[in-house]
Amino acid sequence: xxxxxxxxxxxxxxxxxxxxxxxxxxxxxxxxxxxxxxxxxxxxxxxxxxxxxxxxxxxxxxxxxxxxxxxxxxxxxxxxxxxxxxxxxxxxxxxxxxxxxxxxxxxxxxxxxxxxxxxxxxxxxxxxxxxxxxxxxxxxxx
Numbered sequence: 001x002x003x004x005x006x007x008x009x010x011x012x013x014x015x016x017x018x019x020x021x022x023x024x025x026x027x028x029x030x031x032x033x034x035x036x037x038x039x040x041x042x043x044x045x046x047x048x049x050x051x052x053x054x055x056x057x058x059x060x061x062x063x064x065x066x067x068x069x070x071x072x073x074x075x076x077x078x079x080x081x082x083x084x085x086x087x088x089x090x091x092x093x094x095x096x097x098x099x100x101x102x103x104x105x106x107x108x109x110x111x112x113x114x115x116x117x118x119x120x121x122x123x124x125x126x127x128x129x130x131x132x133x134x135x136x137x138x139x140x141x142x
Contacts, residue, residue, distance in 0.1 A: 003077075018049045025056045102132060 001009075005022070012019055056062045067073070076083035084090070096105050110125025131139050 020049045020053070023053050025059055025062070026050055026053045106132060 001022070009019055009022060072078075072084065072087055072089075076087060078084075081089075100108070106125055106128045108125075109128060110123065112125070114124040115121040116124060116127065
């Protein structure tokens with residue numbers, strides 16, 4: 001699917017047409033954000049063609065998957081930061097910078113179990129805590 005084809009698909013749907021051959025699966029949600037418009041799918045009268053199309057959860061390949069990093073894929077334009085922010089992007093960063101004390105951030109990272117990507121997999125929260133407690137004004141995390 002390309003941005004151009006997605007626009008063509010949305011335009012066809014707006015005209016009441018449906019391009020079944022382009023559909024891999026349907027996503028059962030009430031609202032979709034497309035070009036700064038909210039498009040509500042009619043709950044009571046979906047096109048009959050949609051009934052034959054499985055949801056992502058019904059496809060064997062996706063059945064046991066849970067999107068985390070790619071959860072916004074297909075819902076927002078990846079080149080538009082406003083769309084990312086509208087779906088909650090950077091909300092945790094805002095909380096960390098404006099609401100939490102440094103020791104609370106370190107405690108949260110420690111609880112998360114996040115580890116370094118080096119060979120030893122050193123616990124990130126522990127590294128941050130050691131750095132915070134180290135003497136000196138200038139500190140480096142490697």
